[in-house]
Amino acid sequence: MEHSRQGLLIVLSGPSGVGKGTILHRVIGRRKNLKLSRSYTTRGPRKGETNGTEYWFLTKEEFLKAVERGEMFEYAEYCGNYYGTPRKQVQQELSQGNNIILEIEVQGGEQILKKCPEAIGIFIIPPSVKVLEERLRARGLDSPEAVIERLEASKHEFRYAKMYDYMVINDIMDECASNILKIIDAESMKFKHIGYKIEEVLKNA
């Protein structure tokens, strides 16, 4: 018997440069009912990024029209660009019983967690600020001055952690990914999600 349970909405966030995207790549594909929500953004694609893979790349005008039409689940401005989650894909996946992960900066994450009390918030932190600084530099996306600026912004972003249910330290990437999978697996075993199975077991005498 197919049970039409809702999927889990998982909000994955953390300070800029902590490695959310890389971790996500190591998580997605490891559970068959785990789907990735692709965000809209008005920032230009980075080297290697293609439309519909990491993001849907929109012009500012297109983005703001989507907002106006009420199509966005959440959106936020970050470093002069808009980022947002279109509502439709999220709702479809959830209603099909799939779990969906939103990888999202801290402000957008906060909006979702406030709107959806049933969402599961996972906040990633680096093992130290020093490591975060090294990662921001190694990424090579920003000038040395921009790295300092981002680092200060990141430190501020740590304060959002308390909005989240779980905190995972991204020291060794594979461990961090496997910890996130443990959280998702554990959440899937909550009585509120699988309690209906009791009736099946009792019927199946």
Next chain:
Amino acid sequence: MEHSRQGLLIVLSGPSGVGKGTILHRVIGRRKNLKLSRSYTTRGPRKGETNGTEYWFLTKEEFLKAVERGEMFEYAEYCGNYYGTPRKQVQQELSQGNNIILEIEVQGGEQILKKCPEAIGIFIIPPSVKVLEERLRARGLDSPEAVIERLEASKHEFRYAKMYDYMVINDIMDECASNILKIIDAESMKFKHIGYKIEEVLKNA
């Protein structure tokens, strides 16, 4: 820096015959800060059971004196015998930051979950009532009539599941044990338990 956080109190329960004890043996020893609470009981030791390993075996008089002195965290009568959890060991382990598991019948579990809202309840169910019946028979502890009686009691015990946070199906034992470990690991990553680490990371600039 040693942080003096409280350990997790984990209540492991499920209907009679579901295999709580066997599962527990596959869980304990797999995490270094995970300790087992040993209960008091007035039932006689089963073949192979020794005092202080599975239970502390007490006379009814000794048990009721412990209750009178307020030493019991919870206790319940089950099939004519008393079972209970002494408070002292639980409190010591928790205050030392160790996680402690109580393997407990459904009534005792209910008492603990009501008294301790921070306790984590895990309820084990069999894949089917048929399998439960087979396990009760295979155990060879009860007469065929007593098996029927136990099975009816077990079916009633399923109703306690909704008091628990998580539900795990004991189909393949190793999978069930590993799911319980996932739950414990995930709970250990809750922000409320490890949020203090943020200050350490920020200090460690």
